[in-house]
Amino acid sequence: MIKLQRRVTMNKVLLVDFDGVMCDMLTPVIAIYNRQHYHYTGEMLSIKDITDWVLPAGMKDIFMHTPNFFADLKPHEGAIEGVTYLARHFKVYFVTDALSNPNIARDKLRWRENYELTNIPIIITGDKALINGDIIIDDAPHHLKNFISSGSGKVGISVDLKGAPYTQKLDQDIKPFIKTAKSWDEILDRVYEFSVPFK
Numbered sequence: 001m002i003k004l005q006r007r008v009t010m011n012k013v014l015l016v017d018f019d020g021v022m023c024d025m026l027t028p029v030i031a032i033y034n035r036q037h038y039h040y041t042g043e044m045l046s047i048k049d050i051t052d053w054v055l056p057a058g059m060k061d062i063f064m065h066t067p068n069f070f071a072d073l074k075p076h077e078g079a080i081e082g083v084t085y086l087a088r089h090f091k092v093y094f095v096t097d098a099l100s101n102p103n104i105a106r107d108k109l110r111w112r113e114n115y116e117l118t119n120i121p122i123i124i125t126g127d128k129a130l131i132n133g134d135i136i137i138d139d140a141p142h143h144l145k146n147f148i149s150s151g152s153g154k155v156g157i158s159v160d161l162k163g164a165p166y167t168q169k170l171d172q173d174i175k176p177f178i179k180t181a182k183s184w185d186e187i188l189d190r191v192y193e194f195s196v197p198f199k
């Protein structure tokens, strides 16, 4: 993990996503889905089959209707340490969707509490373009596009911590404003690179 240097501009606002960045939603969704469907289909799905950010109906049902699903998610490796480190140097907000489901909103608040991250404010919205910030850290191509397109000087870190094909579906026109990261160490590296463009 690189350490940020003292002269880095620290007044940047970072918007950090939950699912796919802080916590691993896909691994349990795929595991539950396979348990429910293998008997009928004889097919085991893997992360490589997730080619679209919008999951198939059978998978969406799992996270919409499993009690405490989002509260029980495991953090991605390095996520808790990484975001804690960023929050010491930048203004950090969690920005996440709750899919109009109050149980999911409650679960996410509980998750943040379980990992002692309540010092980082959480914003729940389906439209991340509405949120004012400098750098978005997200796995969803459409959130990256909407945020970056919402104003000049906005940039994004496209996060792919599990090798999911959907993360590669980035529009050509936003690629100049995006850096990619495959681990939390790389996320910290990319934040540093965006913060000192003229080193």
Ligand SMILES: [Mg+2]
Residues within 6 Å of the ligand: 017, 018, 019, 020, 021, 138, 139, 140
């Ligand atoms: Mg996400």
